[in-house]
Ligand code: CDP
């Protein structure tokens with residue numbers, strides 16, 4: 001089984017994908033973590049992000065591995081490091097490099113060829129798994145997505161001096177970059193079920209998705 005979940009930042013993709021994976025006992029693959037891991041590697045090597053050949057060459061040598069909820073890059077546990085705001089900021093620079101996308105898409109397709117999977121990202125339904133059994137596009141207003149991120153950071157004690165307005169501006173910029181790149185842009189495929197999660201809580205969204213794939217919430 002292949003399930004594709006796409007949508008903008010803060011739409012609830014990873015939260016919902018993890019829950020659906022647990023319910024169906026299938027693998028969850030966080031493709032954003034892969035783009036983040038390459039970005040982290042490039043920052044660690046102090047690469048110039050405009051030197052796309054250097055970033056692509058580094059990506060060729062990177063070994064990304066998932067173990068449960070942990071992400072490893074060349075055997076280093078980068079689970080927390082790839083969520084750093086600096087990584088978030090530069091990931092959209094890495095995500096536009098066609099060679100990097102080709103490399104990561106091939107790795108994602110290999111995983112989907114070996115096992116039942118639910119993947120979330122931006123280009124899953126359109127590029128990675130065009131023949132997926134189910135495709136969903138999760139969305140919510142930018143205001144609500146920013147509020148979710150704000151609450152999440154506050155709860156984790158990671159808010160620092162960030163304001164809600166600054167988080168909203170970051171998200172809006174990232175959405176724009178993701179939707180306007182030439183390769184693998186964020187799109188809602190014609191054959192995807194679009195779910196507007198504005199005002200919906202997590203169990204409601206999870207139930208709607210499970211219902212669409214003919215499963216009951218357990
Ligand atoms: O969780 P959040 O929405 O913050 O982002 P993410 O899923 O971790 O993805 C981080 C960034 O990686 C996105 O803003 C995209 O630029 C890029 N990405 C991508 O280009 N293609 C994917 N399939 C997944 C992520």
Ligand code: CDP
Pocket residue numbers: 007008009010011012013014015016148149152197200201202205
């Ligand atoms: O993966 P993506 O960036 O699409 O979003 P996420 O990381 O799954 O969700 C961002 C935040 O919104 C998390 O703190 C979720 O708990 C929260 N959320 C929510 O409050 N209501 C939803 N319907 C979905 C997510």
